Amino acid sequence: MKKVKVFTILVSLAIFFAFLGIASAGTLDEILKRGEIRIACQTQGAPFSFVDKNGNRTGSSVELTEMIAKEMGVKVKYLNYDWDGLIPALLSRKADMLAADMTPTLKRAMKISFTNPYMYTGSVVFVKQASPIKTLEDVKKSGTKLAVLLGSTGENDAKKAFPEAKLKTYKGGGPLLINAVLAGHTDAGVNDGSAATSQIASFPPNSVRILEGQLSNSPLAFAVRYDSPDLLSWLNLFFLHISLDGRLEQNLNYWVNSLDWKKEH
Amino acid sequence: MLEGFNFRIIWEYMPLYMQCFAATLWLSGLSLFGAVVVGIIACAMRLSQSRIMRSMAGVYIETIRSTPLLAQLYFFYFGLPSMGIMLPEWLTGVIALTLNSGAYYAEIIRAGIQAIPFGQIEAGIASGLSYFQRMGNIILPQALGNTIRPMLGQAIILVKDSSLLSLISIMELTRAGQVLTSERFTPAEGFLTTAAFYLIIYYLLKAFSGWSEKRLIFREAH
Numbered sequence: 462m463k464k465v466k467v468f469t470i471l472v473s474l475a476i477f478f479a480f481l482g483i484a485s486a487g488t489l490d491e492i493l494k495r496g497e498i499r500i501a502c503q504t505q506g507a508p509f510s511f512v513d514k515n516g517n518r519t520g521s522s523v524e525l526t527e528m529i530a531k532e533m534g535v536k537v538k539y540l541n542y543d544w545d546g547l548i549p550a551l552l553s554r555k556a557d558m559l560a561a562d563m564t565p566t567l568k569r570a571m572k573i574s575f576t577n578p579y580m581y582t583g584s585v586v587f588v589k590q591a592s593p594i595k596t597l598e599d600v601k602k603s604g605t606k607l608a609v610l611l612g613s614t615g616e617n618d619a620k621k622a623f624p625e626a627k628l629k630t631y632k633g634g635g636p637l638l639i640n641a642v643l644a645g646h647t648d649a650g651v652n653d654g655s656a657a658t659s660q661i662a663s664f665p666p667n668s669v670r671i672l673e674g675q676l677s678n679s680p681l682a683f684a685v686r687y688d689s690p691d692l693l694s695w696l697n698l699f700f701l702h703i704s705l706d707g708r709l710e711q712n713l714n715y716w717v718n719s720l721d722w723k724k725e726h
Numbered sequence: 727m728l729e730g731f732n733f734r735i736i737w738e739y740m741p742l743y744m745q746c747f748a749a750t751l752w753l754s755g756l757s758l759f760g761a762v763v764v765g766i767i768a769c770a771m772r773l774s775q776s777r778i779m780r781s782m783a784g785v786y787i788e789t790i791r792s793t794p795l796l797a798q799l800y801f802f803y804f805g806l807p808s809m810g811i812m813l814p815e816w817l818t819g820v821i822a823l824t825l826n827s828g829a830y831y832a833e834i835i836r837a838g839i840q841a842i843p844f845g846q847i848e849a850g851i852a853s854g855l856s857y858f859q860r861m862g863n864i865i866l867p868q869a870l871g872n873t874i875r876p877m878l879g880q881a882i883i884l885v886k887d888s889s890l891l892s893l894i895s896i897m898e899l900t901r902a903g904q905v906l907t908s909e910r911f912t913p914a915e916g917f918l919t920t921a922a923f924y925l926i927i928y929y930l931l932k933a934f935s936g937w938s939e940k941r942l943i944f945r946e947a948h
Contacts, residue, residue, distance in 0.1 A: 571911075629815075641895075
């Protein structure tokens with residue numbers, strides 16, 4: 462009986478130390494050992510991460526992550542999530558990083574670690590072309606129904622800017638909000654300017670109108686877990702390099718600052 | 727697992743959960759009532775003498791059973807407005823759930839009725855009873871006993887299906903879990919609490935099932 466007990470303790474200690482060994486390896490080492498980096502991204506987040514008309518995953522963030530994988534020398538594995546599922550995926554260790562047009566809010570930063578921003582944008586309001594709403598002031602009327610995305614900065618900006626309005630929160634991606642506005646379920650929608658402009662381009666021309674004025678000024682960044690300081694430093698260095706050699710500007714000019722990408726995707 | 731559990735956050739969101747619990751109860755209850763009514767009507771049509779009635783009911787039942795509820799829900803939510811029908815989203819959700827479960831109820835009731843041995847109907851005819859007298863006094867009382875358990879089973883399925891209503895921005899139990907996840911990044915606490923509330927509903931339904939079985943099952947006549 463005593464021999465079995467000692468044996469069990471030794472085996473448990475061995476397993477414990479084995480796990481300790483694995484746990485103490487940094488995320489970059491894990492990625493290199495695995496040979497692939499797992500990235501959580503959306504499928505409806507044009508122009509950053511979406512599925513184009515040819516059925517291929519593409520977008521600004523997707524191309525940046527392809528560059529990241531190439532520089533690291535590993536393969537990329539993309540994991541699809543709704544907007545509000547990105548952070549839980551990262552926290553539950555299903556993904557090594559998330560690549561989306563996410564704003565590094567202080568609340569989110571309590572749970573995940575953001576890279577330095579790679580661009581700036583802001584929330585805008587969009588309405589149906591035929592809507593009587595013409596300016597942001599019109600939206601402030603009480604009882605206006607606004608479509609927002611669950612867990613997005615648009616949701617918070619709308620709450621702050623239009624306290625009298627009734628918010629309808631949708632789970633999924635930006636195009637759902639546009640659908641809700643077009644179907645008449647809501648009077649207007651609130652989302653990121655860069656996302657709204659690109660997603661509206663996929664709908665019939667002149668069906669949706671974006672109102673003048675930004676509700677907020679938000680940076681956008683990628684994110685990793687707090688237990689991956691090595692990956693965070695590497696990503697910050699990566700963004701520094703691609704800002705210096707012009708690849709970031711090229712990427713943003715193609716995908717975000719214009720609708721050039723529409724021609725091929 | 728439970729040391730990392732943040733009960734304080736669940737307590738903070740409890741008012742939201744209570745509100746959503748009430749919403750789920752009343753949405754499921756309304757849909758359940760509607761589904762039983764639709765099921766009875768569809769079953770009657772399915773068993774009628776007229777071929778038109780039978781095929782209309784058949785088309786309805788087969789279409790519903792062969793398509794996923796989520797597809798039906800999105801069809802009603804985004805499709806009806808494009809046909810000019812604007813409904814508040816809770817009504818769209820209730821209609822989708824009612825029509826969906828109604829088809830399944832029609833089949834359950836039909837199975838219950840057709841399980842009654844034909845000898846019962848023969849005896850009724852021999853005794854000179856009319857169609858409605860046979861249905862009302864002989865067939866349906868016995869069929870009801872057969873169908874109680876599957877009907878309660880379908881009711882439990884309907885309550886769980888009501889979780890899909892969260893996707894058309896209705897504030898119900900699953901949406902409460904989603905809100906907790908997106909505001910506080912605690913999916914475990916959020917959805918475990920949601921599951922606990924669904925468990926409460928399940929036990930309520932189970933208790934009702936036990937009670938009604940005792941009252942409503944009639945032994946077959948010998």
